[in-house]
Amino acid sequence: MLNDYLKTLISEYADDELDLETTQQVSEFIAKNREAEEYFHKLQSLRRLTTEHLGDKIEDPTLELRMMNALRLRSYEQTWWERVFASRVLSPRTATAVAFVVLVIVLFLFSYFQAPVTRFISDTRARVEQLGDEAQTGLSERQHELTESLGELLSPPRSDEEEGKRTSNTTEQEVSIA
Amino acid sequence: MVEIPSSLLIGCVSGDDTCWQELIRLTGGHFQRIARVNLRDPGLADDVLQETYFKVFRNLHKLRDRSRAMPWMVQILINECRMMNRKLKREAQNESEESLSYQLASTKNGTGSAETREILGRLLRQLPEHYREILVLREIEGLDYEEIATALKVPIGTVRSRLARARTMWVDLAGEIVKAGGLLDLCLDGGDGVA
Numbered sequence: 133m134l135n136d137y138l139k140t141l142i143s144e145y146a147d148d149e150l151d152l153e154t155t156q157q158v159s160e161f162i163a164k165n166r167e168a169e170e171y172f173h174k175l176q177s178l179r180r181l182t183t184e185h186l187g188d189k190i191e192d193p194t195l196e197l198r199m200m201n202a203l204r205l206r207s208y209e210q211t212w213w214e215r216v217f218a219s220r221v222l223s224p225r226t227a228t229a230v231a232f233v234v235l236v237i238v239l240f241l242f243s244y245f246q247a248p249v250t251r252f253i254s255d256t257r258a259r260v261e262q263l264g265d266e267a268q269t270g271l272s273e274r275q276h277e278l279t280e281s282l283g284e285l286l287s288p289p290r291s292d293e294e295e296g297k298r299t300s301n302t303t304e305q306e307v308s309i310a
Numbered sequence: 311m312v313e314i315p316s317s318l319l320i321g322c323v324s325g326d327d328t329c330w331q332e333l334i335r336l337t338g339g340h341f342q343r344i345a346r347v348n349l350r351d352p353g354l355a356d357d358v359l360q361e362t363y364f365k366v367f368r369n370l371h372k373l374r375d376r377s378r379a380m381p382w383m384v385q386i387l388i389n390e391c392r393m394m395n396r397k398l399k400r401e402a403q404n405e406s407e408e409s410l411s412y413q414l415a416s417t418k419n420g421t422g423s424a425e426t427r428e429i430l431g432r433l434l435r436q437l438p439e440h441y442r443e444i445l446v447l448r449e450i451e452g453l454d455y456e457e458i459a460t461a462l463k464v465p466i467g468t469v470r471s472r473l474a475r476a477r478t479m480w481v482d483l484a485g486e487i488v489k490a491g492g493l494l495d496l497c498l499d500g501g502d503g504v505a
Contacts, residue, residue, distance in 0.1 A: 136478075192339070199363050206360075
């Protein structure tokens with residue numbers, strides 16, 4: 133029973149890919165071993181038959197015209213921006229590699245700048261809270277002032293007696309001055 | 311393998327229609343053969359070729375090593391075939407061993423080379439994708455190991471081992487499937503009686 137190694141050697145022998153010494157050895161082996169000879173004979177016959185029947189040039193006079201026509205149609209079927217976009221699109225393998233590299237860079241940057249970024253965020257938060265408190269306090273004071281002034285504005289008008297008293301007091305003051 | 315002149319590639323990059331026509335003329339036949347054997351439905355070879363040339367058209371300016379143009383284009387073609395096969399994978403596979411054996415039987419009864427070609431193609435399509443690709447590039451297109459390695463983007467050691475494994479499976483499959491039809495008889499006769 134021929135093993136894979138021997139079949140590989142016979143395969144390379146059939147293609148004349150072995151060095152001189154190995155070629156000689158394989159040739160002798162094939163001559164001595166009936167199974168190897170049969171395998172080699174079948175292989176060569178099958179190769180010859182295949183080359184004869186499938187290796188002949190296909191006569192297709194319209195192939196060139198068909199392909200050129202298809203190329204022209206394919207070249208103009210897209211708009212200019214579609215072609216630009218298509219030429220810039222990465223192949224799936226490249227896109228995956230680029231995505232991976234970008235992810236690694238982002239992770240690295242994140243770990244490197246984590247402390248300053250965290251500090252910045254906490255400082256900003258504290259500052260925002262402080263400003264919020266100040267604004268709240270200021271608003272409360274302003275509200276209080278507004279309430280007071282509104283209260284004064286809305287207080288009832290003075291009575292006639294009070295008005296009379298104020299007039300007599302004024303007259304007295306004028307007399308004393310005189 | 312076909313050598314593509316650098317001047318032709320430069321003309322293609324500059325958008326010269328005549329150069330494109332020449333490039334298609336040079337490579338079209340080879341690509342059609344590869345596509346027909348690699349596709350589950352050989353009738354879709356034109357679609358795959360169209361997509362391949364479109365991608366070549368769009369990306370040719372990115373090709374740095376012009377001496378590797380052909381393996382690069384074959385690589386695009388193989389990828390397109392794989393994508394098309396994946397698209398077709400869900401569809402029911404009508405090609406059973408039974409029908410193949412039936413065809414082989416009719417071939418033995420003295421039919422022409424078109425049938426033999428069809429049977430050989432179907433025999434290759436029975437192989438797993440990775441093995442079929444490598445066999446097609448080697449046996450039909452005659453690429454050397456290094457060119458196959460470039461086209462399939464695998465190390466040369468993988469090409470050696472995968473090719474040997476593919477050939478083992480190929481011979482076994484031919485022996486197993488064609489018992490009824492006697493393709494091996496045709497093989498051992500060298501196919502002269504059929505062609």
